[in-house]
Amino acid sequence: MADTHTLNASTRTEFGKGAARRTRRANLIPAVLYGHGEAPQHLALESHATFLALKDNANALLTLVIDGKKQTALAKDVQRDPVRRTIDHVDLVIVRKGEKVTVEVPVHVVGESAPGTIHQVELQHLTVTVPATNIPEIIEVSIEGLEDGAILRVSDIPRPEGATIDVDPEHEVVIVSTPRASADDLAADEASAEAGSSAGADSSEA
Template sequence: MAQALTLNVQSREKAGKGSARAARREGLVPAVVYGAKKAPVTVTIKRNELVAILNRGGFLSHQFELVLDGKKERVLPRDIQLHPVTDVPLHVDFLRLSKGSKVTVEVPVHFLNESKCPGLKRGGVLNVVRHEIELSVPASDIPESIEIDLSGLDVNDSVKISTVTLPAGCEPTITDRDFTIATIAAPSALRSEEGGASADDEEGSSED
């Protein structure tokens, strides 16, 4: 499970566009913390610290310990607004995580044992349909990633959600179908050979 990162924030007494613009001029990013049946709190984050965290990836699926006036609060980012041209962060929404609650997150998929995959050894190509899976998970135990073992897959095999062992308490939000996560696609040379063989078989059968 993902470890919570510590993020220091400062109180922002005034809300509104004017206050937000003033904070951004000072190198700060406005944010709001809400949820857990508590009143929303407006805060600011140092822009350089937030950018460094964003560059690690997986921001919206990672838990944070917000430190405000010496007190810690476990949160999950739910939305981030970026400048449309520069991608500089403009605003962040954080959801407080209460014990026993569940949240919906996009969890990245990691593939293991590609070197041991028969299909890839034969020249097949790993075709990733979903790089992330949307899951309903316990707020206290958000998976950092979902690992999928490729060691037993051959050409034309596929990985469906029903074949993936998810961490305890985690469920896919898509429940009406057994969706595909990845496939081992046949190389073009193999497809050509199979196509040629099929044509020969059909031609031979017509002569009988």
């Protein structure tokens, strides 16, 4: 079972932009919890604890303690301040034991490709359907020893336990290649070489 983060939550009775600003000034984050046919609950979450829970894993499993009762949830949407990157608002969705959810999981490249080659990640995230209690933080893709021209596609990626990857199996995920000089670089090198030749000729004539 995935690690969970326990967050204390209180019910909000004030709504609107002004109420949201007052909530944030109190070091709390406005949030809404919904799902499974339940009426939406307007909540206030502890700011620092919520930031830590979601800092490295947007799909972290959360245990909300609301008026003494526990509810498991996932962050469906996290709104952040564009400058300070603090969390302004969170949409939460109720999850229950045994159900599957569809989330985006970041791709993490490991290993070293063949000497002289570089790799390019074509898909930064993969959409997966996975048990809510077993969401991976990352999907590792190994490029160890891959040569120039190697392509890893979705069909080559190991599936997380109990998960399916909801992306076209032929979609490229990582491409390994050898850096090649651009046409502009080649033209600049040729111009430099010609300039050097001309300078040498002028010097000999002098």
